[in-house]
Amino acid sequence: MNQNPHVAVVGATGAVGVEMIRTLERRGFPTSRLTLLASARSVGRQLTYRGEPVAVAELTADAFAGIDIALFSAGGGISKEIAPAAVKAGCVVVDNSSAFRMDPTVPLVVPEINAADIAQHQGIIANPNCTTAITLMALHPLHAAFGCRRIFASTYQAVSGTGAKAIEELRQQVQQIAAGQPVTRSVYPHQIAFNVLPHVDSFLPTGYTKEEMKLENEGRKIMHHPAFRASVTCVRVPVYRAHSVAVSAEFEQPVSVEAALEVLGRAPGLDIVDDPANAAYPLPLAQAEKDNCAVGRVRLDCALDNGLCFWVSGDQLLKGAALNAVQIAEALLKLA
């Protein structure tokens, strides 16, 4: 891999795309050039990279000549349509959509957990679901130490996970309510302001949403743990940024809070915020725009014999998306 790669951000004007650009900048990623691609209606918009304006170009299948690494975040349909052409042009694709995550020929990577899988790539590396990445940042170290059998998890997911329009919808609904006006909506099926919606992504015939199955399916692949079971309820909450997850986890080995905190304290990319006496625990508001995820409320599970409860929060635009993608790109540079 070119050590000063020409990088493309696909979906550059979206909520995740903008964070990808900022993350490349912030981490001093050694781009020789940055190309910004988006749909036709964003063409001509200028974004800033390292203090210089960069015009947004149109995303087409033949836009990838000379590009070494493309970070895709433009939805699964576009990834499926365009990523193969990018690979054919010699580009390595880091894809933030769900399009290729469960494809056995595509590594699905959280670098702190399974960076070694990147070496197996055949042109595409998948970035996991945001809630999955954030949950596994705390769960995987515990799994490595104690052997996780299964989890029961409920999520508290921010509107930014849906995208820029959802952020605007929440903001607008709050204004409408303050002004005594009727509440309008176009992104979510119900008012999100001062409400919670047990509905993230579309429903499957089983009654689960697709989002709810990702933690089990992607968790199995990322942790190399095909027997992992996860019972998940995904809920959208009126938070602008950063997801939180309440987890009950059952382990093969006996566990203690002390041993768990010791393991979590050594985990990369994870901060422990766990001092209940001083009202210190992870908060989505505190994790917004932070690279690290935070774990706290660690305690023995009341309903499991070898069980722990914990609460994890993380910025789903960063560790749940842009940061993880850039970390994969960083790991790509280190491959021979």
Next chain:
Amino acid sequence: MNQNPHVAVVGATGAVGVEMIRTLERRGFPTSRLTLLASARSVGRQLTYRGEPVAVAELTADAFAGIDIALFSAGGGISKEIAPAAVKAGCVVVDNSSAFRMDPTVPLVVPEINAADIAQHQGIIANPNCTTAITLMALHPLHAAFGCRRIFASTYQAVSGTGAKAIEELRQQVQQIAAGQPVTRSVYPHQIAFNVLPHVDSFLPTGYTKEEMKLENEGRKIMHHPAFRASVTCVRVPVYRAHSVAVSAEFEQPVSVEAALEVLGRAPGLDIVDDPANAAYPLPLAQAEKDNCAVGRVRLDCALDNGLCFWVSGDQLLKGAALNAVQIAEALLKLA
């Protein structure tokens, strides 16, 4: 019991007290007289009952002569101090605080579940914790049919559960943010607007909050099920009114979604809202000011062999507090 009792509402000016008055009115409770009691600073305030003004009188230990039933919602400290005097004066106390709930001489009652326990009272009947009452409205019918072993639950609790000041704090923080002003707080230890706090009630040495243990402890007593286990994470969310709970429940008997819906469909005080294809599931915004709780998202649990997941929402000022208390008072009238 006098069939046209003289009723007192203790803590009449609080969020729950106001709902108690409205609930007595709305359900046509046959009061011969209503006395409103509150702390000295509320004395002189006038509230309306059946179109007539009623002045708030001062709550003292000797205020209960001639009162048949007193609905207390003024905090555990006041219940402990004053309720025994009220009982001595011949009054039956229905107490909404946690003060007497686990006292073995005090029935703890959700009328749809264990109304018969009321007959054992010795002057005080306890109203359960709001989250417990709402969760059990869906869980108990399933337990009766399939035998519940344990649950894993995460809550999404509205600010009205904290009281009128918390409602105002959320409203004010939203305004401050809209105006670009600094956010102030006095009720919660962190900003609640556009945030979620995994902290309801105070912390125990185990790392659980008191609130989190109520579902197990009160659930055992209400369901007459001493082996019931509950692993709970309680979370405050920026919703004004109505709590929601995501539950994974394990049963002794095999379960199916069809059988569960059949059981839930026959449960009193509970509506099924479960049509994912049409984005129909319980929402706190929809349950606000409704007597019935709502259950939905019923599905087989991915991580349990005889397990069900469900989502329940209910107005914690009504079924979680005022309505349940008035229902207990109604049941008292039916005692011989």
